[in-house]
Amino acid sequence: MAAVDLTTHPGHLARRLQQAHYLLWNTMVSEEITSPQFAVLNALVAEPGLDQRTVGERVGLDRSTIAEVISRLMRRELLDKVRDPQDGRRYLLHLTDEGKRTHRKLTLRTARMNQVFLGPLSADEQTVFFDLIQRVSDAAEGLRNPAEPLAATRT
């Protein structure tokens, strides 16, 4: 009795959206490099020499996941990892030439894919789409660290 309608569940919709994206990425962008891997390449193009933790922060991956993604990128020789001489705990990350080349190539394809993906929406709707998703994500993320507990409490 009383089954719910999953199409009114944002979590379910989020999962479906990601699956749809995964599918399109695979056919239109790359079967080798995944979307999270591209995000890491992109972060290192923007800020070469970041350490692992910070890259994870930039692209939204926790310490364990980022370690795995980086090890795969290293296996493909798309980036290098060097101990920080200033701080022996850190590894500093840099793209190889091959890594930069790959990033440039995929940048074009992702742009095309995004157009197809968002094709069903008008320009205005696309703006709203970004805005709404971002606001929901940010708010939920904000609940992580009670820097600003919404449920009262001050002290």
Next chain:
Amino acid sequence: MAAVDLTTHPGHLARRLQQAHYLLWNTMVSEEITSPQFAVLNALVAEPGLDQRTVGERVGLDRSTIAEVISRLMRRELLDKVRDPQDGRRYLLHLTDEGKRTHRKLTLRTARMNQVFLGPLSADEQTVFFDLIQRVSDAAEGLRNPAEPLAATRT
């Protein structure tokens, strides 16, 4: 050179949205039962006696993933699996009493969680949110079986 802004990439946003949801689910709904597992329970409340493949279709999981999810639910004794006497390939799935109880309990919690999750949006915005995500997902899903190769050349 030329790093892109990931906040304009729907795939990246979709991933972040799902992560945000995962987090909230974990804290507000259950640490034992996951959102996909709940979706399976829900499908079987709506239509008892479905076979594996069809359940997967209902909740948007492929044959391999649904098999894993079901085996976990069976390990927790939330559902039963019986060979279809009419068709020896199929397994027919039914919730146990415990499964029904769990579904009922989680239904309440997910409703509360969805309210928090969507809290940042007005009622109108929530409607738009569902509509936009759904349209994008459906369209991408429709591209699954491309009549023509979209990998290379377009004409």
Next chain:
DNA sequence: ACTCATTAATCAGGGCACTGACTATTTATA
């Protein structure tokens, strides 16, 4: 200097998600 807390990274373990290859059963057809 020495202890102690913090921090970067790793590891173990569990779960989700896909593809491609394989088994077993059913069904269509030659």
Next chain:
DNA sequence: TATAAATAGTCAGTGCCCTGATTAATGAGT
């Protein structure tokens, strides 16, 4: 009826994603 095609489910392999425990290096306070 014998065989071929289709279908349900499993298995192997890869990758993403999280938590909790551990290790190594740093930095602070005494």
